[in-house]
Amino acid sequence: MKSLAELAAIRDKMKDKVVLREGSGEIRVVVGMATCGIAAGARPVLNAFVEGVSNAGLAEKVTVSQTGCIGVCQYEPVVEIFEADKEKVTYIKMTAEKAAEVIEKHLKGGKVIQEYTISNAIS
Amino acid sequence: MKELSLNILDISMNSVKAGAENILIKLVETADTLTLTIKDDGCGMSEDTVKNVMNPFYTTRTTRKVGLGVPLLKLAAEQTGGGITISSVSEKDNPDEHGTTVTAEFFKNHLDFTPLGDIVSTVTTLIQGSPDREWRFEHILDGGSVELDTKELREILGDVPLDNYEVIKWIEGYLREGYESVNNV
Numbered sequence: 001m002k003s004l005a006e007l008a009a010i011r012d013k014m015k016d017k018v019v020l021r022e023g024s025g026e027i028r029v030v031v032g033m034a035t036c037g038i039a040a041g042a043r044p045v046l047n048a049f050v051e052g053v054s055n056a057g058l059a060e061k062v063t064v065s066q067t068g069c070i071g072v073c074q075y076e077p078v079v080e081i082f083e084a085d086k087e088k089v090t091y092i093k094m095t096a097e098k099a100a101e102v103i104e105k106h107l108k109g110g111k112v113i114q115e116y117t118i119s120n121a122i123s
Numbered sequence: 124m125k126e127l128s129l130n131i132l133d134i135s136m137n138s139v140k141a142g143a144e145n146i147l148i149k150l151v152e153t154a155d156t157l158t159l160t161i162k163d164d165g166c167g168m169s170e171d172t173v174k175n176v177m178n179p180f181y182t183t184r185t186t187r188k189v190g191l192g193v194p195l196l197k198l199a200a201e202q203t204g205g206g207i208t209i210s211s212v213s214e215k216d217n218p219d220e221h222g223t224t225v226t227a228e229f230f231k232n233h234l235d236f237t238p239l240g241d242i243v244s245t246v247t248t249l250i251q252g253s254p255d256r257e258w259r260f261e262h263i264l265d266g267g268s269v270e271l272d273t274k275e276l277r278e279i280l281g282d283v284p285l286d287n288y289e290v291i292k293w294i295e296g297y298l299r300e301g302y303e304s305v306n307n308v
Contacts, residue, residue: 002293002296002297002300004275006293007276007279007293008279010290010293011279011280011283014283014287033132033252035133035195038124038132038133039124039129039133043129043132043245043248044244047244047248050288051288064251065252066252068136068140
């Protein structure tokens with residue numbers, strides 16, 4: 001059974017890390033979580049990013065957050081990636097599988113997957 | 124929505140947007156009913172707004188002109204023979220005690236009952252997205268109950284935020300184990 005003692009152990013482990021985390025968030029992954037996004041399947045996409053970023057060891061560099069309606073409901077689930085000095089990348093019709101690919105190729109490898117972006121859909 | 128837990132996720136986001144500090148999500152199940160209550164201490168709504176939120180063409184958002192959250196929950200409840208009620212006190216009318224309570228009743232044995240689905244994932248998603256609020260989750264079932272209160276977790280965690288990945292994983296595991304032990308009764 002998960003115990004509160006385990007939670008205390010997590011706290012003790014994190015004590016030293018909290019300081020390191022400051023100044024992090026070079027890359028921001030933002031998942032649209034309004035009615036449109038949720039209905040289209042944004043919840044598993046968000047969870048895939050939260051889990052995948054941590055498992056890939058990118059937690060120091062990448063923050064995953066939620067936002068409301070981005071305004072392109074027909075393309076939900078939508079994920080935006082913001083990086084300093086770079087143009088925003090908007091991925092559309094995301095799935096947990098595509099999220100894993102984005103983590104590997106884009107967040108880790110630095111290469112945008114054009115095929116999944118909104119500019120690919122409208123051009 | 125394919126799962127009621129997705130409606131719950133969606134409606135709870137309204138509480139976050141209303142600036143609530145405390146949000147309660149409560150599920151009570153009997154053999155044939157499921158009652159959902161989402162209660163917050165956010166800014167609340169005026170009487171007129173409460174009437175309007177049932178209307179799909181009402182929204183406070185400016186990016187598009189339809190707000191489907193409440194109408195979708197209403198539909199999900201009504202198609203089982205149940206319904207929803209919303210009561211709200213706006214901050215303007217009562218600066219000391221304000222907030223909104225959404226209650227929905229579902230008849231589980233109706234053909235058109237939407238299954239609850241992955242409620243654990245909804246709770247972890249809400250906490251991950253808004254770790255600065257206090258979340259209380261209660262699910263009362265025949266065999267027992269599953270409960271979580273972020274206030275209690277915060278007392279142990281101190282400065283470690285609730286959206287820390289290991290904390291989120293702990294919450295997920297805690298809730299899943301809670302359901303397992305209820306189901307094994």
